[in-house]
Amino acid sequence: MNSRTPLRFHVPRRRTTRTAVAVAIGALALGTLAPSAGAAPGAARPDTMQQRLNAMVSPAHAPGALAAVRDQAGHTRTYAAGVGNLATGAKTPRDGEVRIGSVTKTFTAVVVLQLAGEGRIRLDDPVDTYLPGLLRGRGVDGRHITVRQLLQHTSGLPDYEEDVTDDILQRHYLSPRGTLDIALRRVAVFAPGTSWEYSNTNYLVAGMIAEKVTGRPLAEEVDKRVIKRIGLRHTYLPAPAETTVRGPHPHGYHKDGPDGSLRDVTEIDPSAAWAAGAMVSTGSDLTRFFSELMKEGHLLSGPELEQMRTTVPTGAPGYDYGLGIMRTQLSCHKTVWWHNGSIPGYGTWSAATADGRAASVTVTVDPTGLADLQPAEDAVDAALCG
Helix, strand or coil, X not given: CCCCXXXXXXXXXXXXXXXXXXXXXXXXXXXXXXXXXXXXCCCCCCCHHHHHHHXXXXXXXXXXXXXXEECCCCCEEEEEEEEEECCCCEECCCCCCEECHHHHHHHHHHHHHHHHHCCCCCCCCEHHHCCCCCCECECCECCCCEHHHHHHCCCCCCCCHHHCHHHHHCCCCCCHHHHHHHHCCCECCCCCCCCCCCCHHHHHHHHHHHHHHHCCCHHHHHHHHHXXXXXXXXXXXXXXXXXXXXXXXXXXXXXXXXXXXXXECCCCCHHHCHHHHCCEECHHHHHHHHHHHCCCCCCCCHHHHHHHCCCEECCCCCCEECCCCEEEECCCCCEEEEEEEEECEEEEEEEEECCCCEEEEEECECCCCHHHHHHHHHHHHHHHHC
């Protein structure tokens, strides 16, 4: 990836062709997949998830892969494959910390929905109720965009990702307001509420609303309301200008073109992604998070969880978006709630079914095409259908 290649810390946008969108935002439902039941301890043959991870990795494509699978009883198995550091040859650390890209949006949505449950935010209020005068631009007016439209990507706000690639890769700090100013140079995509298109700007603004309402940094609210509440141990929103990953982690890589070599992009400044895509977590933490999210009263009360799971079409048949979470059908016809995320160095897919089964898979290279999405998404499908 050269410095002008756009980042993808998100689900790809609707303006992709209909067939491509169906694959890019949710290939979980494609194909007939083998179940992922684990082999008994000491068995000679690795279980299905381990086999899938082993098949994903190669020195020239995806150096490493990690996964976690959580059953209905809350028991979690973690997996790792490949090389965690090409320079040293160290193995991929089991349950290592990774950048989770747009899976961050689900955390941000939980914070906003909790505030809604407390009566501090009303989902159908305009943005100007909380941030008066902030959203003004070319076809953009915060008096006509609601909080709900931010969370479900129906606001029409233009995305900013293509304009911040250099800053992220060159470790330049961008404040939320500075990033928003960059986004507002672009023209609104459509009138609020008239269509759907994925835009990281929506979650940038949602994070700013949460900070305004609480008077506290978003990182502190995520920590108090989500991380500590359900006992996550290796999940955090990086501090401003924090470029390293705190705990044991596999290095993240990017491939410059189909025939290019992999380069290490572990250390970046994800501040421009912020509430839309900057968080760090592990597979075991992500499966706990998605599993707990499905249980009424654990993270969200019944009414707020119902709001989160009220979806709108994305333009790809069978793939719908709620408030910070997506819905589709697995190959075994179960409904799955999920989000994926991509940021330089890492691609992550996390999902759960209504009964609390959850799975998460990460590859240590940011996906550069639709073919890169399929193996990890198939692995999540297999784990949840097994």
